[in-house]
Amino acid sequence: MGKQMTEMLKGTLEGIVLALLTGKPAYGYEITTLLRDQGFADIAEGTVYALLVRIEQKGLVDVEKRPSEKGPPRKVYSLNQQGTQELAEFWNTWSFLAERIEKLHNNSHSTGEKQP
Amino acid sequence: MGKQMTEMLKGTLEGIVLALLTGKPAYGYEITTLLRDQGFADIAEGTVYALLVRIEQKGLVDVEKRPSEKGPPRKVYSLNQQGTQELAEFWNTWSFLAERIEKLHNNSHSTGEKQP
DNA sequence: CCCATTACTTAGCGCTACTATGTACCAGTA
DNA sequence: TACTGGTACATAGTAGCGCTAAGTAATGGG
Numbered sequence: 001m002g003k004q005m006t007e008m009l010k011g012t013l014e015g016i017v018l019a020l021l022t023g024k025p026a027y028g029y030e031i032t033t034l035l036r037d038q039g040f041a042d043i044a045e046g047t048v049y050a051l052l053v054r055i056e057q058k059g060l061v062d063v064e065k066r067p068s069e070k071g072p073p074r075k076v077y078s079l080n081q082q083g084t085q086e087l088a089e090f091w092n093t094w095s096f097l098a099e100r101i102e103k104l105h106n107n108s109h110s111t112g113e114k115q116p
Numbered sequence: 117m118g119k120q121m122t123e124m125l126k127g128t129l130e131g132i133v134l135a136l137l138t139g140k141p142a143y144g145y146e147i148t149t150l151l152r153d154q155g156f157a158d159i160a161e162g163t164v165y166a167l168l169v170r171i172e173q174k175g176l177v178d179v180e181k182r183p184s185e186k187g188p189p190r191k192v193y194s195l196n197q198q199g200t201q202e203l204a205e206f207w208n209t210w211s212f213l214a215e216r217i218e219k220l221h222n223n224s225h226s227t228g229e230k231q232p
Numbered sequence: 233c234c235c236a237t238t239a240c241t242t243a244g245c246g247c248t249a250c251t252a253t254g255t256a257c258c259a260g261t262a
Numbered sequence: 263t264a265c266t267g268g269t270a271c272a273t274a275g276t277a278g279c280g281c282t283a284a285g286t287a288a289t290g291g292g
Contacts, residue, residue, distance in 0.1 A: 001281085004209040007127025007247070010279050011120060012217065019220040029239050039216050047280050049240060054279090071238035072287050091221060093120045098214055100155050101128065104135040105207060117250085123278070126248045145270050163249050165271060170248090187269035188256050 001042035013043070015090035017051060018060065018083055025078035027066075028052050052077060060086050117158035129159070131206035133167060134176065134199055141194035143182075144168050168193060176202050 020026065020034055032048045052075070055061050060083030064076045079087070136142065136150055148164045168191070171177050176199030180192045195203070 002205075002209060003247085004127060004131075004206060005213070006280060008209055008213055010126040010248080011123025012213065013280075014123075015120075016217065016220060019217075019224050022224045027239080032239095038219075039212070044281055044283095045240090046242080046282075046284095050242080050280080053241085068239070068288085070289055072240065072289095074239070087224075089118075090120060093118060093124055094217065094221075096155070097121070097124055097128065098218075101132065101135075101210065102214075103154075104132060105210075108135050108138045108203075108207075119278085122249060126279080129249075143270080148270095160250055160252095161271090162251075162253095162273075166249080166273080169272080184257085184270070186258060188258095188271065190270065 005042075009043075012094070013047070014051060014055065015087065015094065016040075017048070018055070018079060018087040018090065021061065021077060021079040021083070022087065025064075025076050027074035027076045029074070031077075055083065058086075059083075121158075125159075128210070129163070130167060130171065131203065131210065132156075133164070134171070134195060134203040134206065137177065137193060137195040137199070138203065141180075141192050143190035143192045145190070147193075171199070174198075174202075 016035070017031060020031060026034065028049050031052070032043070032045055035043050035048070052061075056063055056077070060080065061077040062080050064078070065073050066076055068074050132151070133147060136147060142150065144165050147168070148159070148161055151159050151164070168177075172179055172193070176196065177193040178196050180194070181189050182192055184190050
């Protein structure tokens with residue numbers, strides 16, 4: 001994967017996963033394939049599992065172990081209240097940053113233009 | 117500053133600074149105040165200088181030392197060809213990520229969640 | 233029996249932003 | 263002179279996050 005993308009995912013991947021969990025619990029392997037389906041084709045499996053451990057330890061998700069017909073038991077993660085709040089803060093932070101960056105994006109298109 | 121913002125700036129701050137340099141060279145102290153003016157009030161001075169050292173060593177900018185009437189000489193950075201290309205790749209990466217995250221943002225609004 | 237698929241785990245690495253501190257230069261002022 | 267404050271740059275140490283790489287565990291098909 002591009003180095004730029006790797007760095008850019010820092011701080012956003014956690015929010016992305018929390019967003020994926022809104023309303024519908026999911027387990028690690030499932031989340032990995034979900035991410036791939038959504039265009040994040042090159043995210044390493046280990047990254048996702050490490051992230052899940054982290055958000056569990058931060059208390060943002062509840063975990064339930066369920067047997068699988070194929071392979072070891074699944075760990076199903078569901079967003080709890082604290083996770084919901086963290087996600088809300090994530091959207092705030094994201095909006096703040098995205099807004100300013102988009103402004104820069106537009107400015108760099110109109111080379112030489114100045115705004116009041 | 118929020119920990120979320122700190123992590124989110126990883127991978128984007130470099131692009132932000134490169135974008136600030138398009139068309140108009142600037143020196144470190146100036147860039148710091150520019151960032152503050154644009155809403156990034158809490159970015160540490162040391163962070164900016166370290167970043168400038170990095171992009172200089174990566175060959176993304178040209179540097180010229182100019183005397184200042186007030187204080188030590190300034191190091192004026194200007195985007196060169198390689199930096200321009202890196203910035204273009206940054207916008208590609210950013211657009212890719214922002215598009216997918218915005219999609220998630222909209223979905224989380226329309227999945228039965230209530231909004232303020 | 234071997235192997236692909238499913239499913240999760242973890243140690244070590246590289247990169248980036250932050251904290252904290254230091255250096256250097258000049259102007260105003262008491 | 264001595265002191266303060268603004269300008270301007272530098273850097274060592276720390277923490278957090280994603281990646282690499284390797285492993286364990288369970289099931290079913292060739």
